[in-house]
Amino acid sequence: MSGLRCYATASSDFAIPGGEIAFAQSTGPVHVFRQLANLAIADAFPLAETRVAPHIEIMLRQYELVERVKEYDPDADEALLNRAYVYTVQKHGSQKRASGDPYFSHPVEVAGLMTDLKLDQETIITALLHDTVEDTLATIEDVEKNFGPKVARLVDGVTKLSKIEQMPEDERAAENLRKFLLAMSEDLRVLLVKLADRLHNMRTLHHIKNPDKRRRIARETMDIYAPLAERVGMYEYMREMQLLAFEQLEPEAYDIITKRLEQLRQTDTGQVDRIALDIKQALSEAGLDVGVWGREKHPYSIWRKMAERHLPFEQISDIMAFRVLTENPEDCYRALGKLHRTFQFVPGRFKDYISTPKNNGYRSLHTTLFYDRSMRVEVQIRTREMNQTNEFGLAAHWAYKQGDRPDGAVGWLRDLIEIVDASHDAEELLEHTKLAIYQDRIFAFTPRGSLFQMPKGATAVDFAFAVHTDLGAQTVGAKINGRHMPLRTPLNNGDVVEIIKSGNAQPQLSWLGFVVTGKARAAIRRAVRMKERDEVAEIGRKLFDEIVERLPTKVGKKAIAQATERLEFAEVEDMMYAIGSSKLSDRDVMEAIVPGSTADMPKELSQGRAISIKGLPPGVAFELAQCCHPVPGDRIVGLRIKGVGVQVHAIDCLELANGVDADWVDLSWGERSRGAIGRLNIVLYNRAGTLAEMAGVFARNNSNVINLELTHRDEPFHTYEVDIEVQDLAHLTRIISSLRASDAVAQADRI
Known part of the structure; x- marks a missing residue:
C-alpha cells in the first residue's frame, strides 16, 4: 500500500497502481477522503477487505518522507531526517491515538503537510518531534543533543507545557496562546508547524468520543487557529479548519447546508462550466490568456452569510465563485475592465487588494457580476504567483527554493505580542487576541499617506493606538477627512485620520465603550490599572505614616528598607500598594519595621486608633x-x-x-461610637448580576449601604453613587480595593 497516500483536503490527488484519480470538487474534505479512499483501495487491492474505516490514513513511510524533502531540497541531510523519523517512532512507542492508530502517525502526517509546503529540513524535523517532549520521556535537552539548538528551540516553541493541560478551559487556551505567540515572534516556523498540527488533529477529531471535548477543541480552532491561519494568508488551512469546526459546533446547520449543496449539484445542468466558459471566452476576445474555474463557496462561509444577513439558503444568490488567473498584474486590471464591460457589475462589491494588499500579503481583485441579469457571480482575478501566495501565504515565502524568507515578526504579530504583555489575565488575553486576529478590514490613512488596516467599526482611538501605543495614550481629539469628529466616530474605507494629542492626556476608561481593536482595549485597561495602582499606593503611604506614629520609636529609611525586605517586596512602592490594597495588616507592618514592637502593645493600638x-x-x-x-x-x-x-x-x-x-x-x-459615611462613585458593567456582586463586596467587608443612586446610564456601563458606613480610612480603602478587584466593577473611586 506504499503507493497510496490520502489527504483530507478540498482538492486531493490519489495515486494508485495502474492510474490516477483526481478530485477537485469542494464537497467537504472529510467526506471526499472517506468516499474516494474506499474506491481507490477497492480498485487497487481487489483481494483486500473493501470496507475501509472512516479514519483510515496511509502513513508516509520513512523513505517516502525523505524523498519528498530531497525533491525540492537536494542538499537536505538525509541521515538527520531518517534519525528524526526513527526517534519519534521509538519515543512514542506503543502510544495510540483516539482512532486506534499508532500515535507516531500524527507527527509523521504533520511532517507530510510541511513537505507539501516545501519547508526546510529544520521545520520537517520539528514537525516529527513536536509532541515528543510533551507526550514522552524525551526532554528539550535530548532534542538539542540529537538534532541541534535550532530544532530544540522550534520544538520548545510548539510544545504545550504539561501544566497547561490541567488549567481551566479558557485559562489553558490563553496560556497556550501566550506561549505560542511569544515563540513564533522569534521564529514564524513555529506557527506553521502549530497550524499543521491543529489541522491534522481536526481531521481526526471525530474519533474523540466525548462530545464536549470535541466542541471545546472545535471552538478553540474556530476562535484562534483558523483566524491565525487567515492572518498569515494560509486560506487552505483556514477553510478546512473552519469546515471541520463548523461540523462539530453547528451539526444541524452543517447537515442542512451540505445536503442543499448536494441537491444543487445533482440538479446542475452544466451551468458552472457554462459560466466559466463565457468568462474565458470574453477574456480571450480581449487577447488575454487566462485560466478560469468555478467552485462552490465554503459551507461555513454560506452559513455565516445566512446568519449575518438573516437570509434563508434560497436567498443566497452568490453561492458560486469563479477565479481568473493571469500572467501579470497588468492583465488583472485588463481582465477586470473587460468583465465590467461585458457583464453588469454589482455596485459596492468591488475590492482592489492588489494596490492595497491585506496585512497577510493577500492580493487579488474582487468583483461581483450579474450573469443572465439575475444570478450574482463572484469573480476573483489574480496572477498565478498571487494565487500561490494567497492560498499558502507565509508558508509560500518559506518554500526552500526561495531565498527571501521572512525574518522576524510582521506588524500584526508585533501587535499581538504587545497585547500579551498588556493583558491582565487569561480571559482578557483571549478577548484581545480574538479581536486582533479576526478579519473584515477597512483601510485608513495618516495625513502623510501611511496606510493602516483596521477592523470594521474601528474608531479614531483604535487608529491612534494602531499607529503607536504612545499616540493612543495621548489622544485628545481627531480630525477625519479634515473635520473635527468625536473620538467614537467609526472609520470608513479611505478615511484620512489626523490625531490630536497632548502630553498630559491619559487613556479614559469610557473609551472601552467604543474601541474595537484588541490592541486599544489592552492598552487602555493597562493604563487604567496603572493609574489605580498609583492611587492605591498613595493611600498606602498615608496609612503607613499613621502606622509609624503608633510605633514606640522613630523610623528611618534603613528601617523601611529592611521592612520591605522582610515582607518580601522588591520595592518600597510594592509594599505601599500592598498596604493600600489591604493585603497587609497594621500589625504585620509594625512587626516588619520594628520586630517585637506589638508584643506588649494594646490590641487597639496595633489594629488602629480609636475614633472620635x-x-x-x-x-x-x-x-x-x-x-x-x-x-x-x-x-x-x-x-x-x-x-x-x-x-x-x-x-x-x-x-x-x-x-x-x-x-x-x-x-x-478620637473615639467615636458609630461608623462614618464614605461616598463612592462606582461604574458597573451593564450585565446581569453586577449589582448583586457589588452588594456582596460590601457585605464581605462588613459595610452597610446607607444610600444608592443610579447617576448615569450608558450602553456598556452603569454609574452609581453609593454611601456606605465605614470604620475608618483603612476600612474604606479595603472596600475600594475589593471593588476594583471584582469582575463586575469597571471603576471605583471615593468622592
Whole structure:
C-alpha cells in the first residue's frame, strides 16, 4: 500500500497502481477522503477487505518522507531526517491515538503537510518531534543533543507545557496562546508547524468520543487557529479548519447546508462550466490568456452569510465563485475592465487588494457580476504567483527554493505580542487576541499617506493606538477627512485620520465603550490599572505614616528598607500598594519595621486608633460635611457656622477652597461610637448580576449601604453613587480595593 497516500483536503490527488484519480470538487474534505479512499483501495487491492474505516490514513513511510524533502531540497541531510523519523517512532512507542492508530502517525502526517509546503529540513524535523517532549520521556535537552539548538528551540516553541493541560478551559487556551505567540515572534516556523498540527488533529477529531471535548477543541480552532491561519494568508488551512469546526459546533446547520449543496449539484445542468466558459471566452476576445474555474463557496462561509444577513439558503444568490488567473498584474486590471464591460457589475462589491494588499500579503481583485441579469457571480482575478501566495501565504515565502524568507515578526504579530504583555489575565488575553486576529478590514490613512488596516467599526482611538501605543495614550481629539469628529466616530474605507494629542492626556476608561481593536482595549485597561495602582499606593503611604506614629520609636529609611525586605517586596512602592490594597495588616507592618514592637502593645493600638472628634468645646454639636464625607484617617478641619454648629471637612475638600464665611477650628479624630459615611462613585458593567456582586463586596467587608443612586446610564456601563458606613480610612480603602478587584466593577473611586 506504499503507493497510496490520502489527504483530507478540498482538492486531493490519489495515486494508485495502474492510474490516477483526481478530485477537485469542494464537497467537504472529510467526506471526499472517506468516499474516494474506499474506491481507490477497492480498485487497487481487489483481494483486500473493501470496507475501509472512516479514519483510515496511509502513513508516509520513512523513505517516502525523505524523498519528498530531497525533491525540492537536494542538499537536505538525509541521515538527520531518517534519525528524526526513527526517534519519534521509538519515543512514542506503543502510544495510540483516539482512532486506534499508532500515535507516531500524527507527527509523521504533520511532517507530510510541511513537505507539501516545501519547508526546510529544520521545520520537517520539528514537525516529527513536536509532541515528543510533551507526550514522552524525551526532554528539550535530548532534542538539542540529537538534532541541534535550532530544532530544540522550534520544538520548545510548539510544545504545550504539561501544566497547561490541567488549567481551566479558557485559562489553558490563553496560556497556550501566550506561549505560542511569544515563540513564533522569534521564529514564524513555529506557527506553521502549530497550524499543521491543529489541522491534522481536526481531521481526526471525530474519533474523540466525548462530545464536549470535541466542541471545546472545535471552538478553540474556530476562535484562534483558523483566524491565525487567515492572518498569515494560509486560506487552505483556514477553510478546512473552519469546515471541520463548523461540523462539530453547528451539526444541524452543517447537515442542512451540505445536503442543499448536494441537491444543487445533482440538479446542475452544466451551468458552472457554462459560466466559466463565457468568462474565458470574453477574456480571450480581449487577447488575454487566462485560466478560469468555478467552485462552490465554503459551507461555513454560506452559513455565516445566512446568519449575518438573516437570509434563508434560497436567498443566497452568490453561492458560486469563479477565479481568473493571469500572467501579470497588468492583465488583472485588463481582465477586470473587460468583465465590467461585458457583464453588469454589482455596485459596492468591488475590492482592489492588489494596490492595497491585506496585512497577510493577500492580493487579488474582487468583483461581483450579474450573469443572465439575475444570478450574482463572484469573480476573483489574480496572477498565478498571487494565487500561490494567497492560498499558502507565509508558508509560500518559506518554500526552500526561495531565498527571501521572512525574518522576524510582521506588524500584526508585533501587535499581538504587545497585547500579551498588556493583558491582565487569561480571559482578557483571549478577548484581545480574538479581536486582533479576526478579519473584515477597512483601510485608513495618516495625513502623510501611511496606510493602516483596521477592523470594521474601528474608531479614531483604535487608529491612534494602531499607529503607536504612545499616540493612543495621548489622544485628545481627531480630525477625519479634515473635520473635527468625536473620538467614537467609526472609520470608513479611505478615511484620512489626523490625531490630536497632548502630553498630559491619559487613556479614559469610557473609551472601552467604543474601541474595537484588541490592541486599544489592552492598552487602555493597562493604563487604567496603572493609574489605580498609583492611587492605591498613595493611600498606602498615608496609612503607613499613621502606622509609624503608633510605633514606640522613630523610623528611618534603613528601617523601611529592611521592612520591605522582610515582607518580601522588591520595592518600597510594592509594599505601599500592598498596604493600600489591604493585603497587609497594621500589625504585620509594625512587626516588619520594628520586630517585637506589638508584643506588649494594646490590641487597639496595633489594629488602629480609636475614633472620635477632638478639639471641640464641651457641648458643641458637630456634623460630618456632606460635600467631602470625611472618615477617620483623613486630615480634618472644622468650620464654625452660626446656627449649625461645627461642620467637619476633609482638609482637601473643594468647598474650603471656595472661601467660606466661618471660623476655622483645628480638629483631630478620637473615639467615636458609630461608623462614618464614605461616598463612592462606582461604574458597573451593564450585565446581569453586577449589582448583586457589588452588594456582596460590601457585605464581605462588613459595610452597610446607607444610600444608592443610579447617576448615569450608558450602553456598556452603569454609574452609581453609593454611601456606605465605614470604620475608618483603612476600612474604606479595603472596600475600594475589593471593588476594583471584582469582575463586575469597571471603576471605583471615593468622592
